[in-house]
């Protein structure tokens with residue numbers, strides 16, 4: 001099986017190794033780019049949200065590289081993600097591509113189909129080997145998330161911020177070319193060492209901003225116009241409210257109770273949103289309050305145009321911001337988003353945060 005999957009931040013690094021351990025040839029889609037988006041947009045219904053269009057672009061680019069099977073997760077949630085697999089299969093079929101889809105729905109949607117899909121993925125791998133490989137994959141996901149987090153922190157303090165980008169770009173390039181857990185873990189360790197040797201301004205007091213909103217938009221650098229790097233250049237440390245590690249801890253490792261971190265967000269959001277509204281809309285509201293309680297300077301909500309849960313969260317946040325006196329800026333992204341306007345808004349927001357820190361501004 002020549003298997004591929006859509007990009008989902010840096011989770012592809014561990015996904016690639018795990019699927020290779022199961023005996024598959026893995027075709028990683030090229031890093032998301034303007035051409036991925038244009039390709040996906042040209043084949044998708046106009047009203048679909050941006051992740052849908054990028055996924056379609058990823059599939060086509062992988063198929064052109066030789067993929068014959070696409071792996072994606074399903075969802076029964078109340079937002080568009082619940083329709084992704086059905087619509088995307090249909091689009092790819094109508095485009096004339098002969099590929100199989102493996103849609104990993106939650107086992108709550110039916111154990112027989114879930115088991116069938118897992119069997120297809122693991123093939124003849126023994127349970128022991130699978131368990132060992134899964135543990136290593138989880139470790140890799142966490143290590144690569146920690147590395148991104150470290151790079152964000154170092155960038156805010158670094159005297160030469162370009163060097164941070166150079167180290168991270170080399171990391172992503174090398175990660176594409178190497179195979180196996182040990183090699184990847186060594187690469188992560190080596191990259192971490194390089195980041196830690198960079199010269200930093202120890203007297204600098206960076207701003208701290210939480211990134212909240214739709215999970216895909218938070219973790220995929222292309223869709224959020226590299227917001228973490230941009231903020232790092234402005235001397236801001238960014239913490240992402242959702243990462244592949246946080247998602248796995250909540251939905252898989254702590255099942256059925258959920259992780260402490262996510263449950264805390266639900267409690268904080270409860271006075272404003274009691275129920276799940278699809279996507280991560282409820283978490284967005286809880287995260288804003290969480291970051292305020294943790295002493296962050298502000299939070300930025302990023303959402304794709306037409307994202308229903310985040311539109312609801314955005315309107316609720318207007319009240320939250322007043323109640324807790326915390327500056328939250330919302331940025332909407334789609335295929336028409338211009339980088340210059342995006343940068344200007346970030347700069348203005350960071351200026352506002354510095355003014356607040358100096359006691360020159362209040363919200364509301």
Ligand code: SF4
Pocket residue numbers: 049050051079080081214216278279280304306307308309310
């Ligand atoms: S959460 Fe928003 S962006 Fe993500 S699939 Fe649902 S509607 Fe689309």
